[in-house]
Amino acid sequence: MNGYRRLSWLLILLVVVGALVGAVLAEDPPxxxxxxxxxxxxxxxxxxxxxxxxxxxxxxxxxxxxxxxxxxxxxxxxxxxxxxxxxxxxxxxxxxxPPRSGLGALVWVLPVFVGVLASALLVLAFTRWRSGREIKPSEEDVQIVRTLREKS
Amino acid sequence: MTALLGTVGVWVALAGALGASVMLILTLGIRQDERHNRAFPWVAVMVSGCVVAVVAMEIALLTDNFSLAYVAANSTKTTPVLYKFATLWGALEGSLLLWALVLCLYVSAVSLNFRHQISDRLVAWALLTMLVVCVFFFGLLAGPADPFGTLPNPPVDGNGLNPLLRNHPLMAIHPVMLYFGYVGFTVPFSFAIAALVTGRLDERWLTSTRVWTLIAWGSLTVGVLLGAWWSYEVLGWGGYWAWDPVENASFLPWLTGTAFIHSVIVQERRGMLRVWNLCLLLATFALTIFGTFLTRSGVIESVHEFSASSLGPLLLGFFALILVVSVTLVGLRGDQLRSPGSIDSPLSREGSFLANNLLFSLFAFVVLLGTVFPLIVEAINGDQLAVGRPYFDRMLLPIGMALLLVMGLAPLLTWRSTAGSVLAQRALAPAACGAGVMAVAVVAGAEGVGPVLGMGLGGFVIGAALRHLVIAFRRNGWRGLVGRSGGGMVAHVGVSLLAFGFIASTAFSEEGEFQLRPGDTGSVAGHHITFVALTDTMDGPNRVVRALIDVEGRGIHSPAITQYPTFGRPIATPSVATSFIDDVYLSLIAIPEPDTDSVVIRVLIEPLVAWIWIGGFVIGVGTLLAVIPVGISRSARREEEVVRR
The missing domain is CATH 1.10.8.640 (Cytochrome C biogenesis protein)
Known part of the structure; x- marks a missing residue:
């Protein structure tokens, strides 16, 4: 990353933080x-x-x-x-x-549960895809590399 | 006479639908694929029958034929012609007739479009699926929801629609647009079923239904937003979305449909997510039927509710049938659906589409749960509880923010995998745009972390979309702005504008209530309103009381309140002094007492509301651009094909 771009990002970050602080300060008292x-x-x-x-x-x-x-x-x-x-x-x-206790509380809990579960499944799928991509070198490959190394 | 004509029309249409279905079942069964086109004459019979029925109903409505129960219940002599015409979709039976008409239009369009490919079993199965849906709807119209029932002793005048449904021209457009969206999803659904049945699960069926899906999606989007606009202009509480069960019913298929039009890109490009995309389409169609069940069975209390009817079990049964058939077919074809390939990195275009799908599905889940939850609880232990707007706001705002973030990131990511440094370079300008929007918002008086962050994300999305459009324009000229990616980015800009309007009007609205005598002035958030005079007139049989209010800098506006003789409580009609910055929303609280000259006026100041409607328009334009086939140069196409391989 060159210096100019780093500076720009820093500037953007400053503006965002400044705006958020301003937004909090502007909020009404209790x-x-x-x-x-x-x-x-x-x-x-x-x-x-x-x-x-x-x-x-x-x-x-x-x-x-x-x-x-x-x-x-x-x-x-x-x-x-x-x-x-x-x-x-x-x-x-x-x-x-809806109430936060009894059967009614399910309406609050279920979406969180489903959201966490779905995200976990997605992460799992990604790790599986990633591990599936790793190809183990065969004996032959290892042999070739070894001979090449020995030559040099 | 008209009733007879209409009834005959419905039965002819039902016969046509049945005839075409039987014909296709036969030719598919005996594998005489060159004979599938014999179904076409029956399709023509069905469409003609439906048109006759609709014309008969319109004649009855326009000529005040109160011997028809539907006309007597829903129209009056004094109803203006436009609303007489629109009464076709003002109540249960007529709205199903409109549904059938739109379905017939789609079936005709598909038949015309695919007439040369009908010997293809995939197309034949798709047509058959659509016809089965037609049989169901004409079956409803022929019996349980007969719009042409007659009265032995016709009244002199009818009851008329609920006055809320006949005082704004949007009522004539909103339901039609909505139905074009709702019903339009029948086409991709049918092709999905056909692909499952024939086992031809490659990407060809998707490509052939792409345009249909986009048209349905665009109509649904515009239809839902027109409904919101109507609610804002007519209902007088100053809002446009109440998380009402019927609104949710139209929103649910939109959510799964939106997830589909995004994730289908992954399938077309990489051949992945086949099962998932099929499930989204099947779910979208199933949700349209489920929504129809919710709104037409009387199980749910809502302002939109149609009169309670016996259709509930039938619609629920049809919904169950769709579900069983879909699940069975997906189960049977499961092994063939396993798609090749894998997603290399979460930080890629595919990864962002997956995140989009996760969020949209979660969004849909919350909306569905919130809508049916009171029913479930009541069924289990008899408790009556409500799931209202605060619940939906709290649960859905975080998901909405996450969606905006993904929406901004996605166009910046490359397929397969994106290096961090590339993203940092590409995201610079959009992030600057977002930061700028946040700064402007705070300077303009926005407060609170949530709303300001949301507006910043909206700015980020616009920045990312514009970046894409500028690059595409430089590369391909005007052709860079059409097609799916160009049109899609225009739609993204529209969604951000809509988000600005939504955030500002929910978070920063201010209100005041004033009792004013002529000449008095009240002020809210820097806007001064002066009560000028009161008028009290008769419009036909209806008493209309108007308050003339001078909104400083925006002229005279006149909120009204109308007493209809056929309707108990008076109906208030708000008046909106609109601008690009904010709306001054005026409503009269009650008909003033006869012996006073003062009125009670409720004033709402809602910032940026106009941008919701502008955003909706931009989304519509984006959809139209996306439907236009991309005329990329031949060399570019060849290049793309090489890349694909």
């Missing part, structure tokens, strides 16, 4: 109460509108859930408590995020 409420609402599905969350929906029940979330956040309940409360009121399927 969540305020209102932002916490917003994030919870984002993951609450409106029970009557097929997949819209309560922020997007204009249905009365969505408005009610929004108000309840604000209230519970004001009372200082944790996210988990609010989600559990909503699930008791409106059923488990009010939470857009």
């Amino acid at each position: 969540a305020t109460e209102a932002e916490r409420a917003y994030e919870i609402k984002e993951t609450m599905l409106c029970p009557v509108c097929d997949g819209q969350n309560v922020l997007e929906s204009n249905a009365p029940v969505a408005a009610a859930i929004r108000a309840q979330v604000d209230e519970l956040v004001d009372e200082g309940r944790t996210d988990e408590e609010i989600r559990a409360w909503m699930a008791r009121q409106y059923g488990d399927d009010v939470n857009a995020n």
